[in-house]
Amino acid sequence: MNLAKNRVRYTAFVIIFLAIFGLVAIFWARGFKPNFRTGTIERTGLIVANSVPTGAQVFIDDRLTSATNTNIAFLEPKTYKVKIQKDGYTTWEKEIDVRADLATEINALLFPLAPQISPLTTTGATNPTLSPDGAKIVYGVSGINGGAYILPVSDSLLAFRQGTKLIARNTSTFDFSQGQFVWGPDSKQLIARFPKSDGTVIANLMLDSDTSDQPLRDVTASLTATISDWQQQINSRAQTLAVLAPDEVKSATQAAAPASPSPSPQASPVAQPTVNKLINYYPTGLMFSADEEKVLYLDKNGKHHVYDIKAKKQYTLPDFTDLVNITWFPDSAHLVIAQKNQISIIESDGGNKMAIYSGKFDYGFVFAHPSASKLIILTTLTQPEGTPNNLYAVNLK
Numbered sequence: 001m002n003l004a005k006n007r008v009r010y011t012a013f014v015i016i017f018l019a020i021f022g023l024v025a026i027f028w029a030r031g032f033k034p035n036f037r038t039g040t041i042e043r044t045g046l047i048v049a050n051s052v053p054t055g056a057q058v059f060i061d062d063r064l065t066s067a068t069n070t071n072i073a074f075l076e077p078k079t080y081k082v083k084i085q086k087d088g089y090t091t092w093e094k095e096i097d098v099r100a101d102l103a104t105e106i107n108a109l110l111f112p113l114a115p116q117i118s119p120l121t122t123t124g125a126t127n128p129t130l131s132p133d134g135a136k137i138v139y140g141v142s143g144i145n146g147g148a149y150i151l152p153v154s155d156s157l158l159a160f161r162q163g164t165k166l167i168a169r170n171t172s173t174f175d176f177s178q179g180q181f182v183w184g185p186d187s188k189q190l191i192a193r194f195p196k197s198d199g200t201v202i203a204n205l206m207l208d209s210d211t212s213d214q215p216l217r218d219v220t221a222s223l224t225a226t227i228s229d230w231q232q233q234i235n236s237r238a239q240t241l242a243v244l245a246p247d248e249v250k251s252a253t254q255a256a257a258p259a260s261p262s263p264s265p266q267a268s269p270v271a272q273p274t275v276n277k278l279i280n281y282y283p284t285g286l287m288f289s290a291d292e293e294k295v296l297y298l299d300k301n302g303k304h305h306v307y308d309i310k311a312k313k314q315y316t317l318p319d320f321t322d323l324v325n326i327t328w329f330p331d332s333a334h335l336v337i338a339q340k341n342q343i344s345i346i347e348s349d350g351g352n353k354m355a356i357y358s359g360k361f362d363y364g365f366v367f368a369h370p371s372a373s374k375l376i377i378l379t380t381l382t383q384p385e386g387t388p389n390n391l392y393a394v395n396l397k
Contacts, residue, residue, distance in 0.1 A: 045098035047072040049084065051108040053397075056086035068108070084108045090354040109334065111345065111354055116395045120151065120376065121164070124388030126177040128365050128378055131187035132281070135370075136209055137391070138167075138183070138190055140176035148176040148192060150209050151391065153370060165212055168192070174203065174216065182278050185233040191219065191226075191278075227278050235283050242284045245295050249307050249314075253285035253297040289332035294348055296326065296335065306335075306348045315349040324363040330372040338366040343375060343394075357394050365391075373397050 049058045051068035058066045060080050066072050068084060077100045084092040084106070092108035121139070123146070128139035137151040147169040170176055179192040192205045206219040206226075219226060242250060287296040293310045304317040304326060317326075322340035329336055329345060337344045343357040343366055362378035369376055375394040380387045 043077065043100035044074045045077050045100055046103040047075060047080075047082070047096065047098060048103050048105045049082075049108075050106060051084050051086070051092070051110055053086065053089070053110065056084045056089070056092075056108070056110060059083040059085070071103075082106065084110070086110055088113055092352055094351055107333070109331070109345075111356055111396050115356065117357075117381070118393045118395065120391040120393055122390060124177070125149075125151075125378060125391045126388065127180055128391060129181040129183060129190075130365075130367055131183050131190075131209070132185055133187040134367075135187060137376075138181045138207075138209065139391070140179050140181075140192075141170075142175055142177035142388070143170070146170045146175070146177060148179070148181075148207060153376075167209060167212060168205070168207055168214055168216060171216070174205065179205075184230050185237070191223075193278075231279060231283075234279065234281060238282065238284045238286070241288050241292065242286055244288075244292065244309055245286055245307065246309075246312075249295065249297060249305075250284070250286070252299045252305075287328065289328045289348075290330050291332040294332055296328065306350075308348070317346070317350045318353075325366065327367055329368050330370050336366065336368050336375065338363065343377070356396070362389055369393070 047060075048071050049066065049068050054069050056068045057064055058068060058070075058072065060072065060075075060082055062081070062083070075098045077098055079095050079097050082094060082096045089110035089112055092110060094106075096104055096106065098104055123141050123143075125139040126141070128137050128151075130137055135153050137153065139149055139151065141147060141149055147166050150165045150167055152163040152165075168176065174192075174194060176192060179194050182191045182193065184190060188209055190207050190209060192207055193201050194203045194205075195201045201220075203218050204220045204223050206217050208214060285297055288294070289296075293308065295307050295309065296304065297307070298304055303319075306315045306317065307313075308315070317335075320326075320337055320339055324338040324340065326338070327336045328334075333348055334345050335348060337346055337353070340363070341358060341360060342355060343361070344353050344355050346353040356375060357377065359381070360379055365376075365378040367376055368374075374396055377392055377394060378389045379392055380389055381392065
């Protein structure tokens with residue numbers, strides 16, 4: 001009888017112990033922390049700190065706390081100053097609100113302080129122009145062996161060199177290093193225009209970006225109809241995307257000064273100088289990120305804004321001295337800022353501006369590689385005056 005009673009008591013004790021232990025574990029996992037000094041149980045929050053590259057130091061309120069990628073638990077709900085840094089890389093810093101029972105995720109992208117710069121062309125690259133799909137660059141090369149070249153945008157630097165293709169040769173009449181290129185919306189066809197010093201265009205040559213060493217065909221007679229058709233396709237696509245943006249964003253953009261078209265489909269329609277007046281790649285004034293969840297636009301007061309469609313938040317970007325253009329970084333969380341003699345990357349909410357490149361470059365051509373592994377710029381670097389510009393990759397990893 002006693003043995004049976006003890007067995008029942010022991011079983012009950014184990015059940016109660018496991019129940020209490022389970023409750024404690026659940027509350028502990030949810031961030032509840034006992035305060036033995038006050039005799040209360042406090043609710044806490046959590047920071048999930050990630051970085052690329054990994055292994056960076058995490059400072060909270062100037063105190064080294066952990067390293068990425070890890071969780072920092074049992075934080076009192078309040079605003080913390082968080083700094084993430086790694087030797088040889090830019091520093092990430094921001095004030096983070098920690099809320100009770102919630103995990104706040106940080107994804108810090110760090111860039112090398114001294115990035116490697118590699119040439120993508122060596123024969124000169126005049127008037128390079130990015131295709132609307134971001135997959136090709138067309139540029140002109142002077143000389144007997146020159147012409148119009150296509151450079152595919154690839155993850156491999158070797159592929160850059162091997163994949164360069166001559167699509168049209170220079171002739172005694174047409175030197176493609178003097179041409180201006182206009183891409184069609186399908187990124188397959190383009191027009192090479194040849195203006196004289198007074199601005200008069202003497203020819204408009206239609207080229208196929210997939211055909212090597214093709215014969216030249218002047219389409220000046222049908223140019224108006226071709227450009228009208230291309231613009232309608234661009235307008236249709238832009239209007240479809242514009243449906244995603246709220247009315248207040250569209251009205252603010254429409255109230256701004258009309259945007260001049262840009263030679264690069266990723267470039268800001270308001271801050272980018274342009275020689276191409278045929279196509280307006282941003283007829284709505286809205287520049288969507290790659291994931292189409294954020295939109296960059298300029299208001300009537302000349303302020304740049306980013307609207308987060310998913311989070312329904314708007315951010316006003318800071319003013320940039322000597323701004324050349326603003327483009328989206330491929331991760332849709334950052335922007336590339338080109339200013340005079342400086343290229344930076346900034347978060348889409350306007351924070352953490354990080355200098356990537358300082359020095360001379362052609363202001364009309366700066367964009368991020370689709371892999372987010374490099375920036376592509378046009379420059380002569382430290383070569384003598386008069387040396388033709390070439391395309392270079394500023395490696396970010």
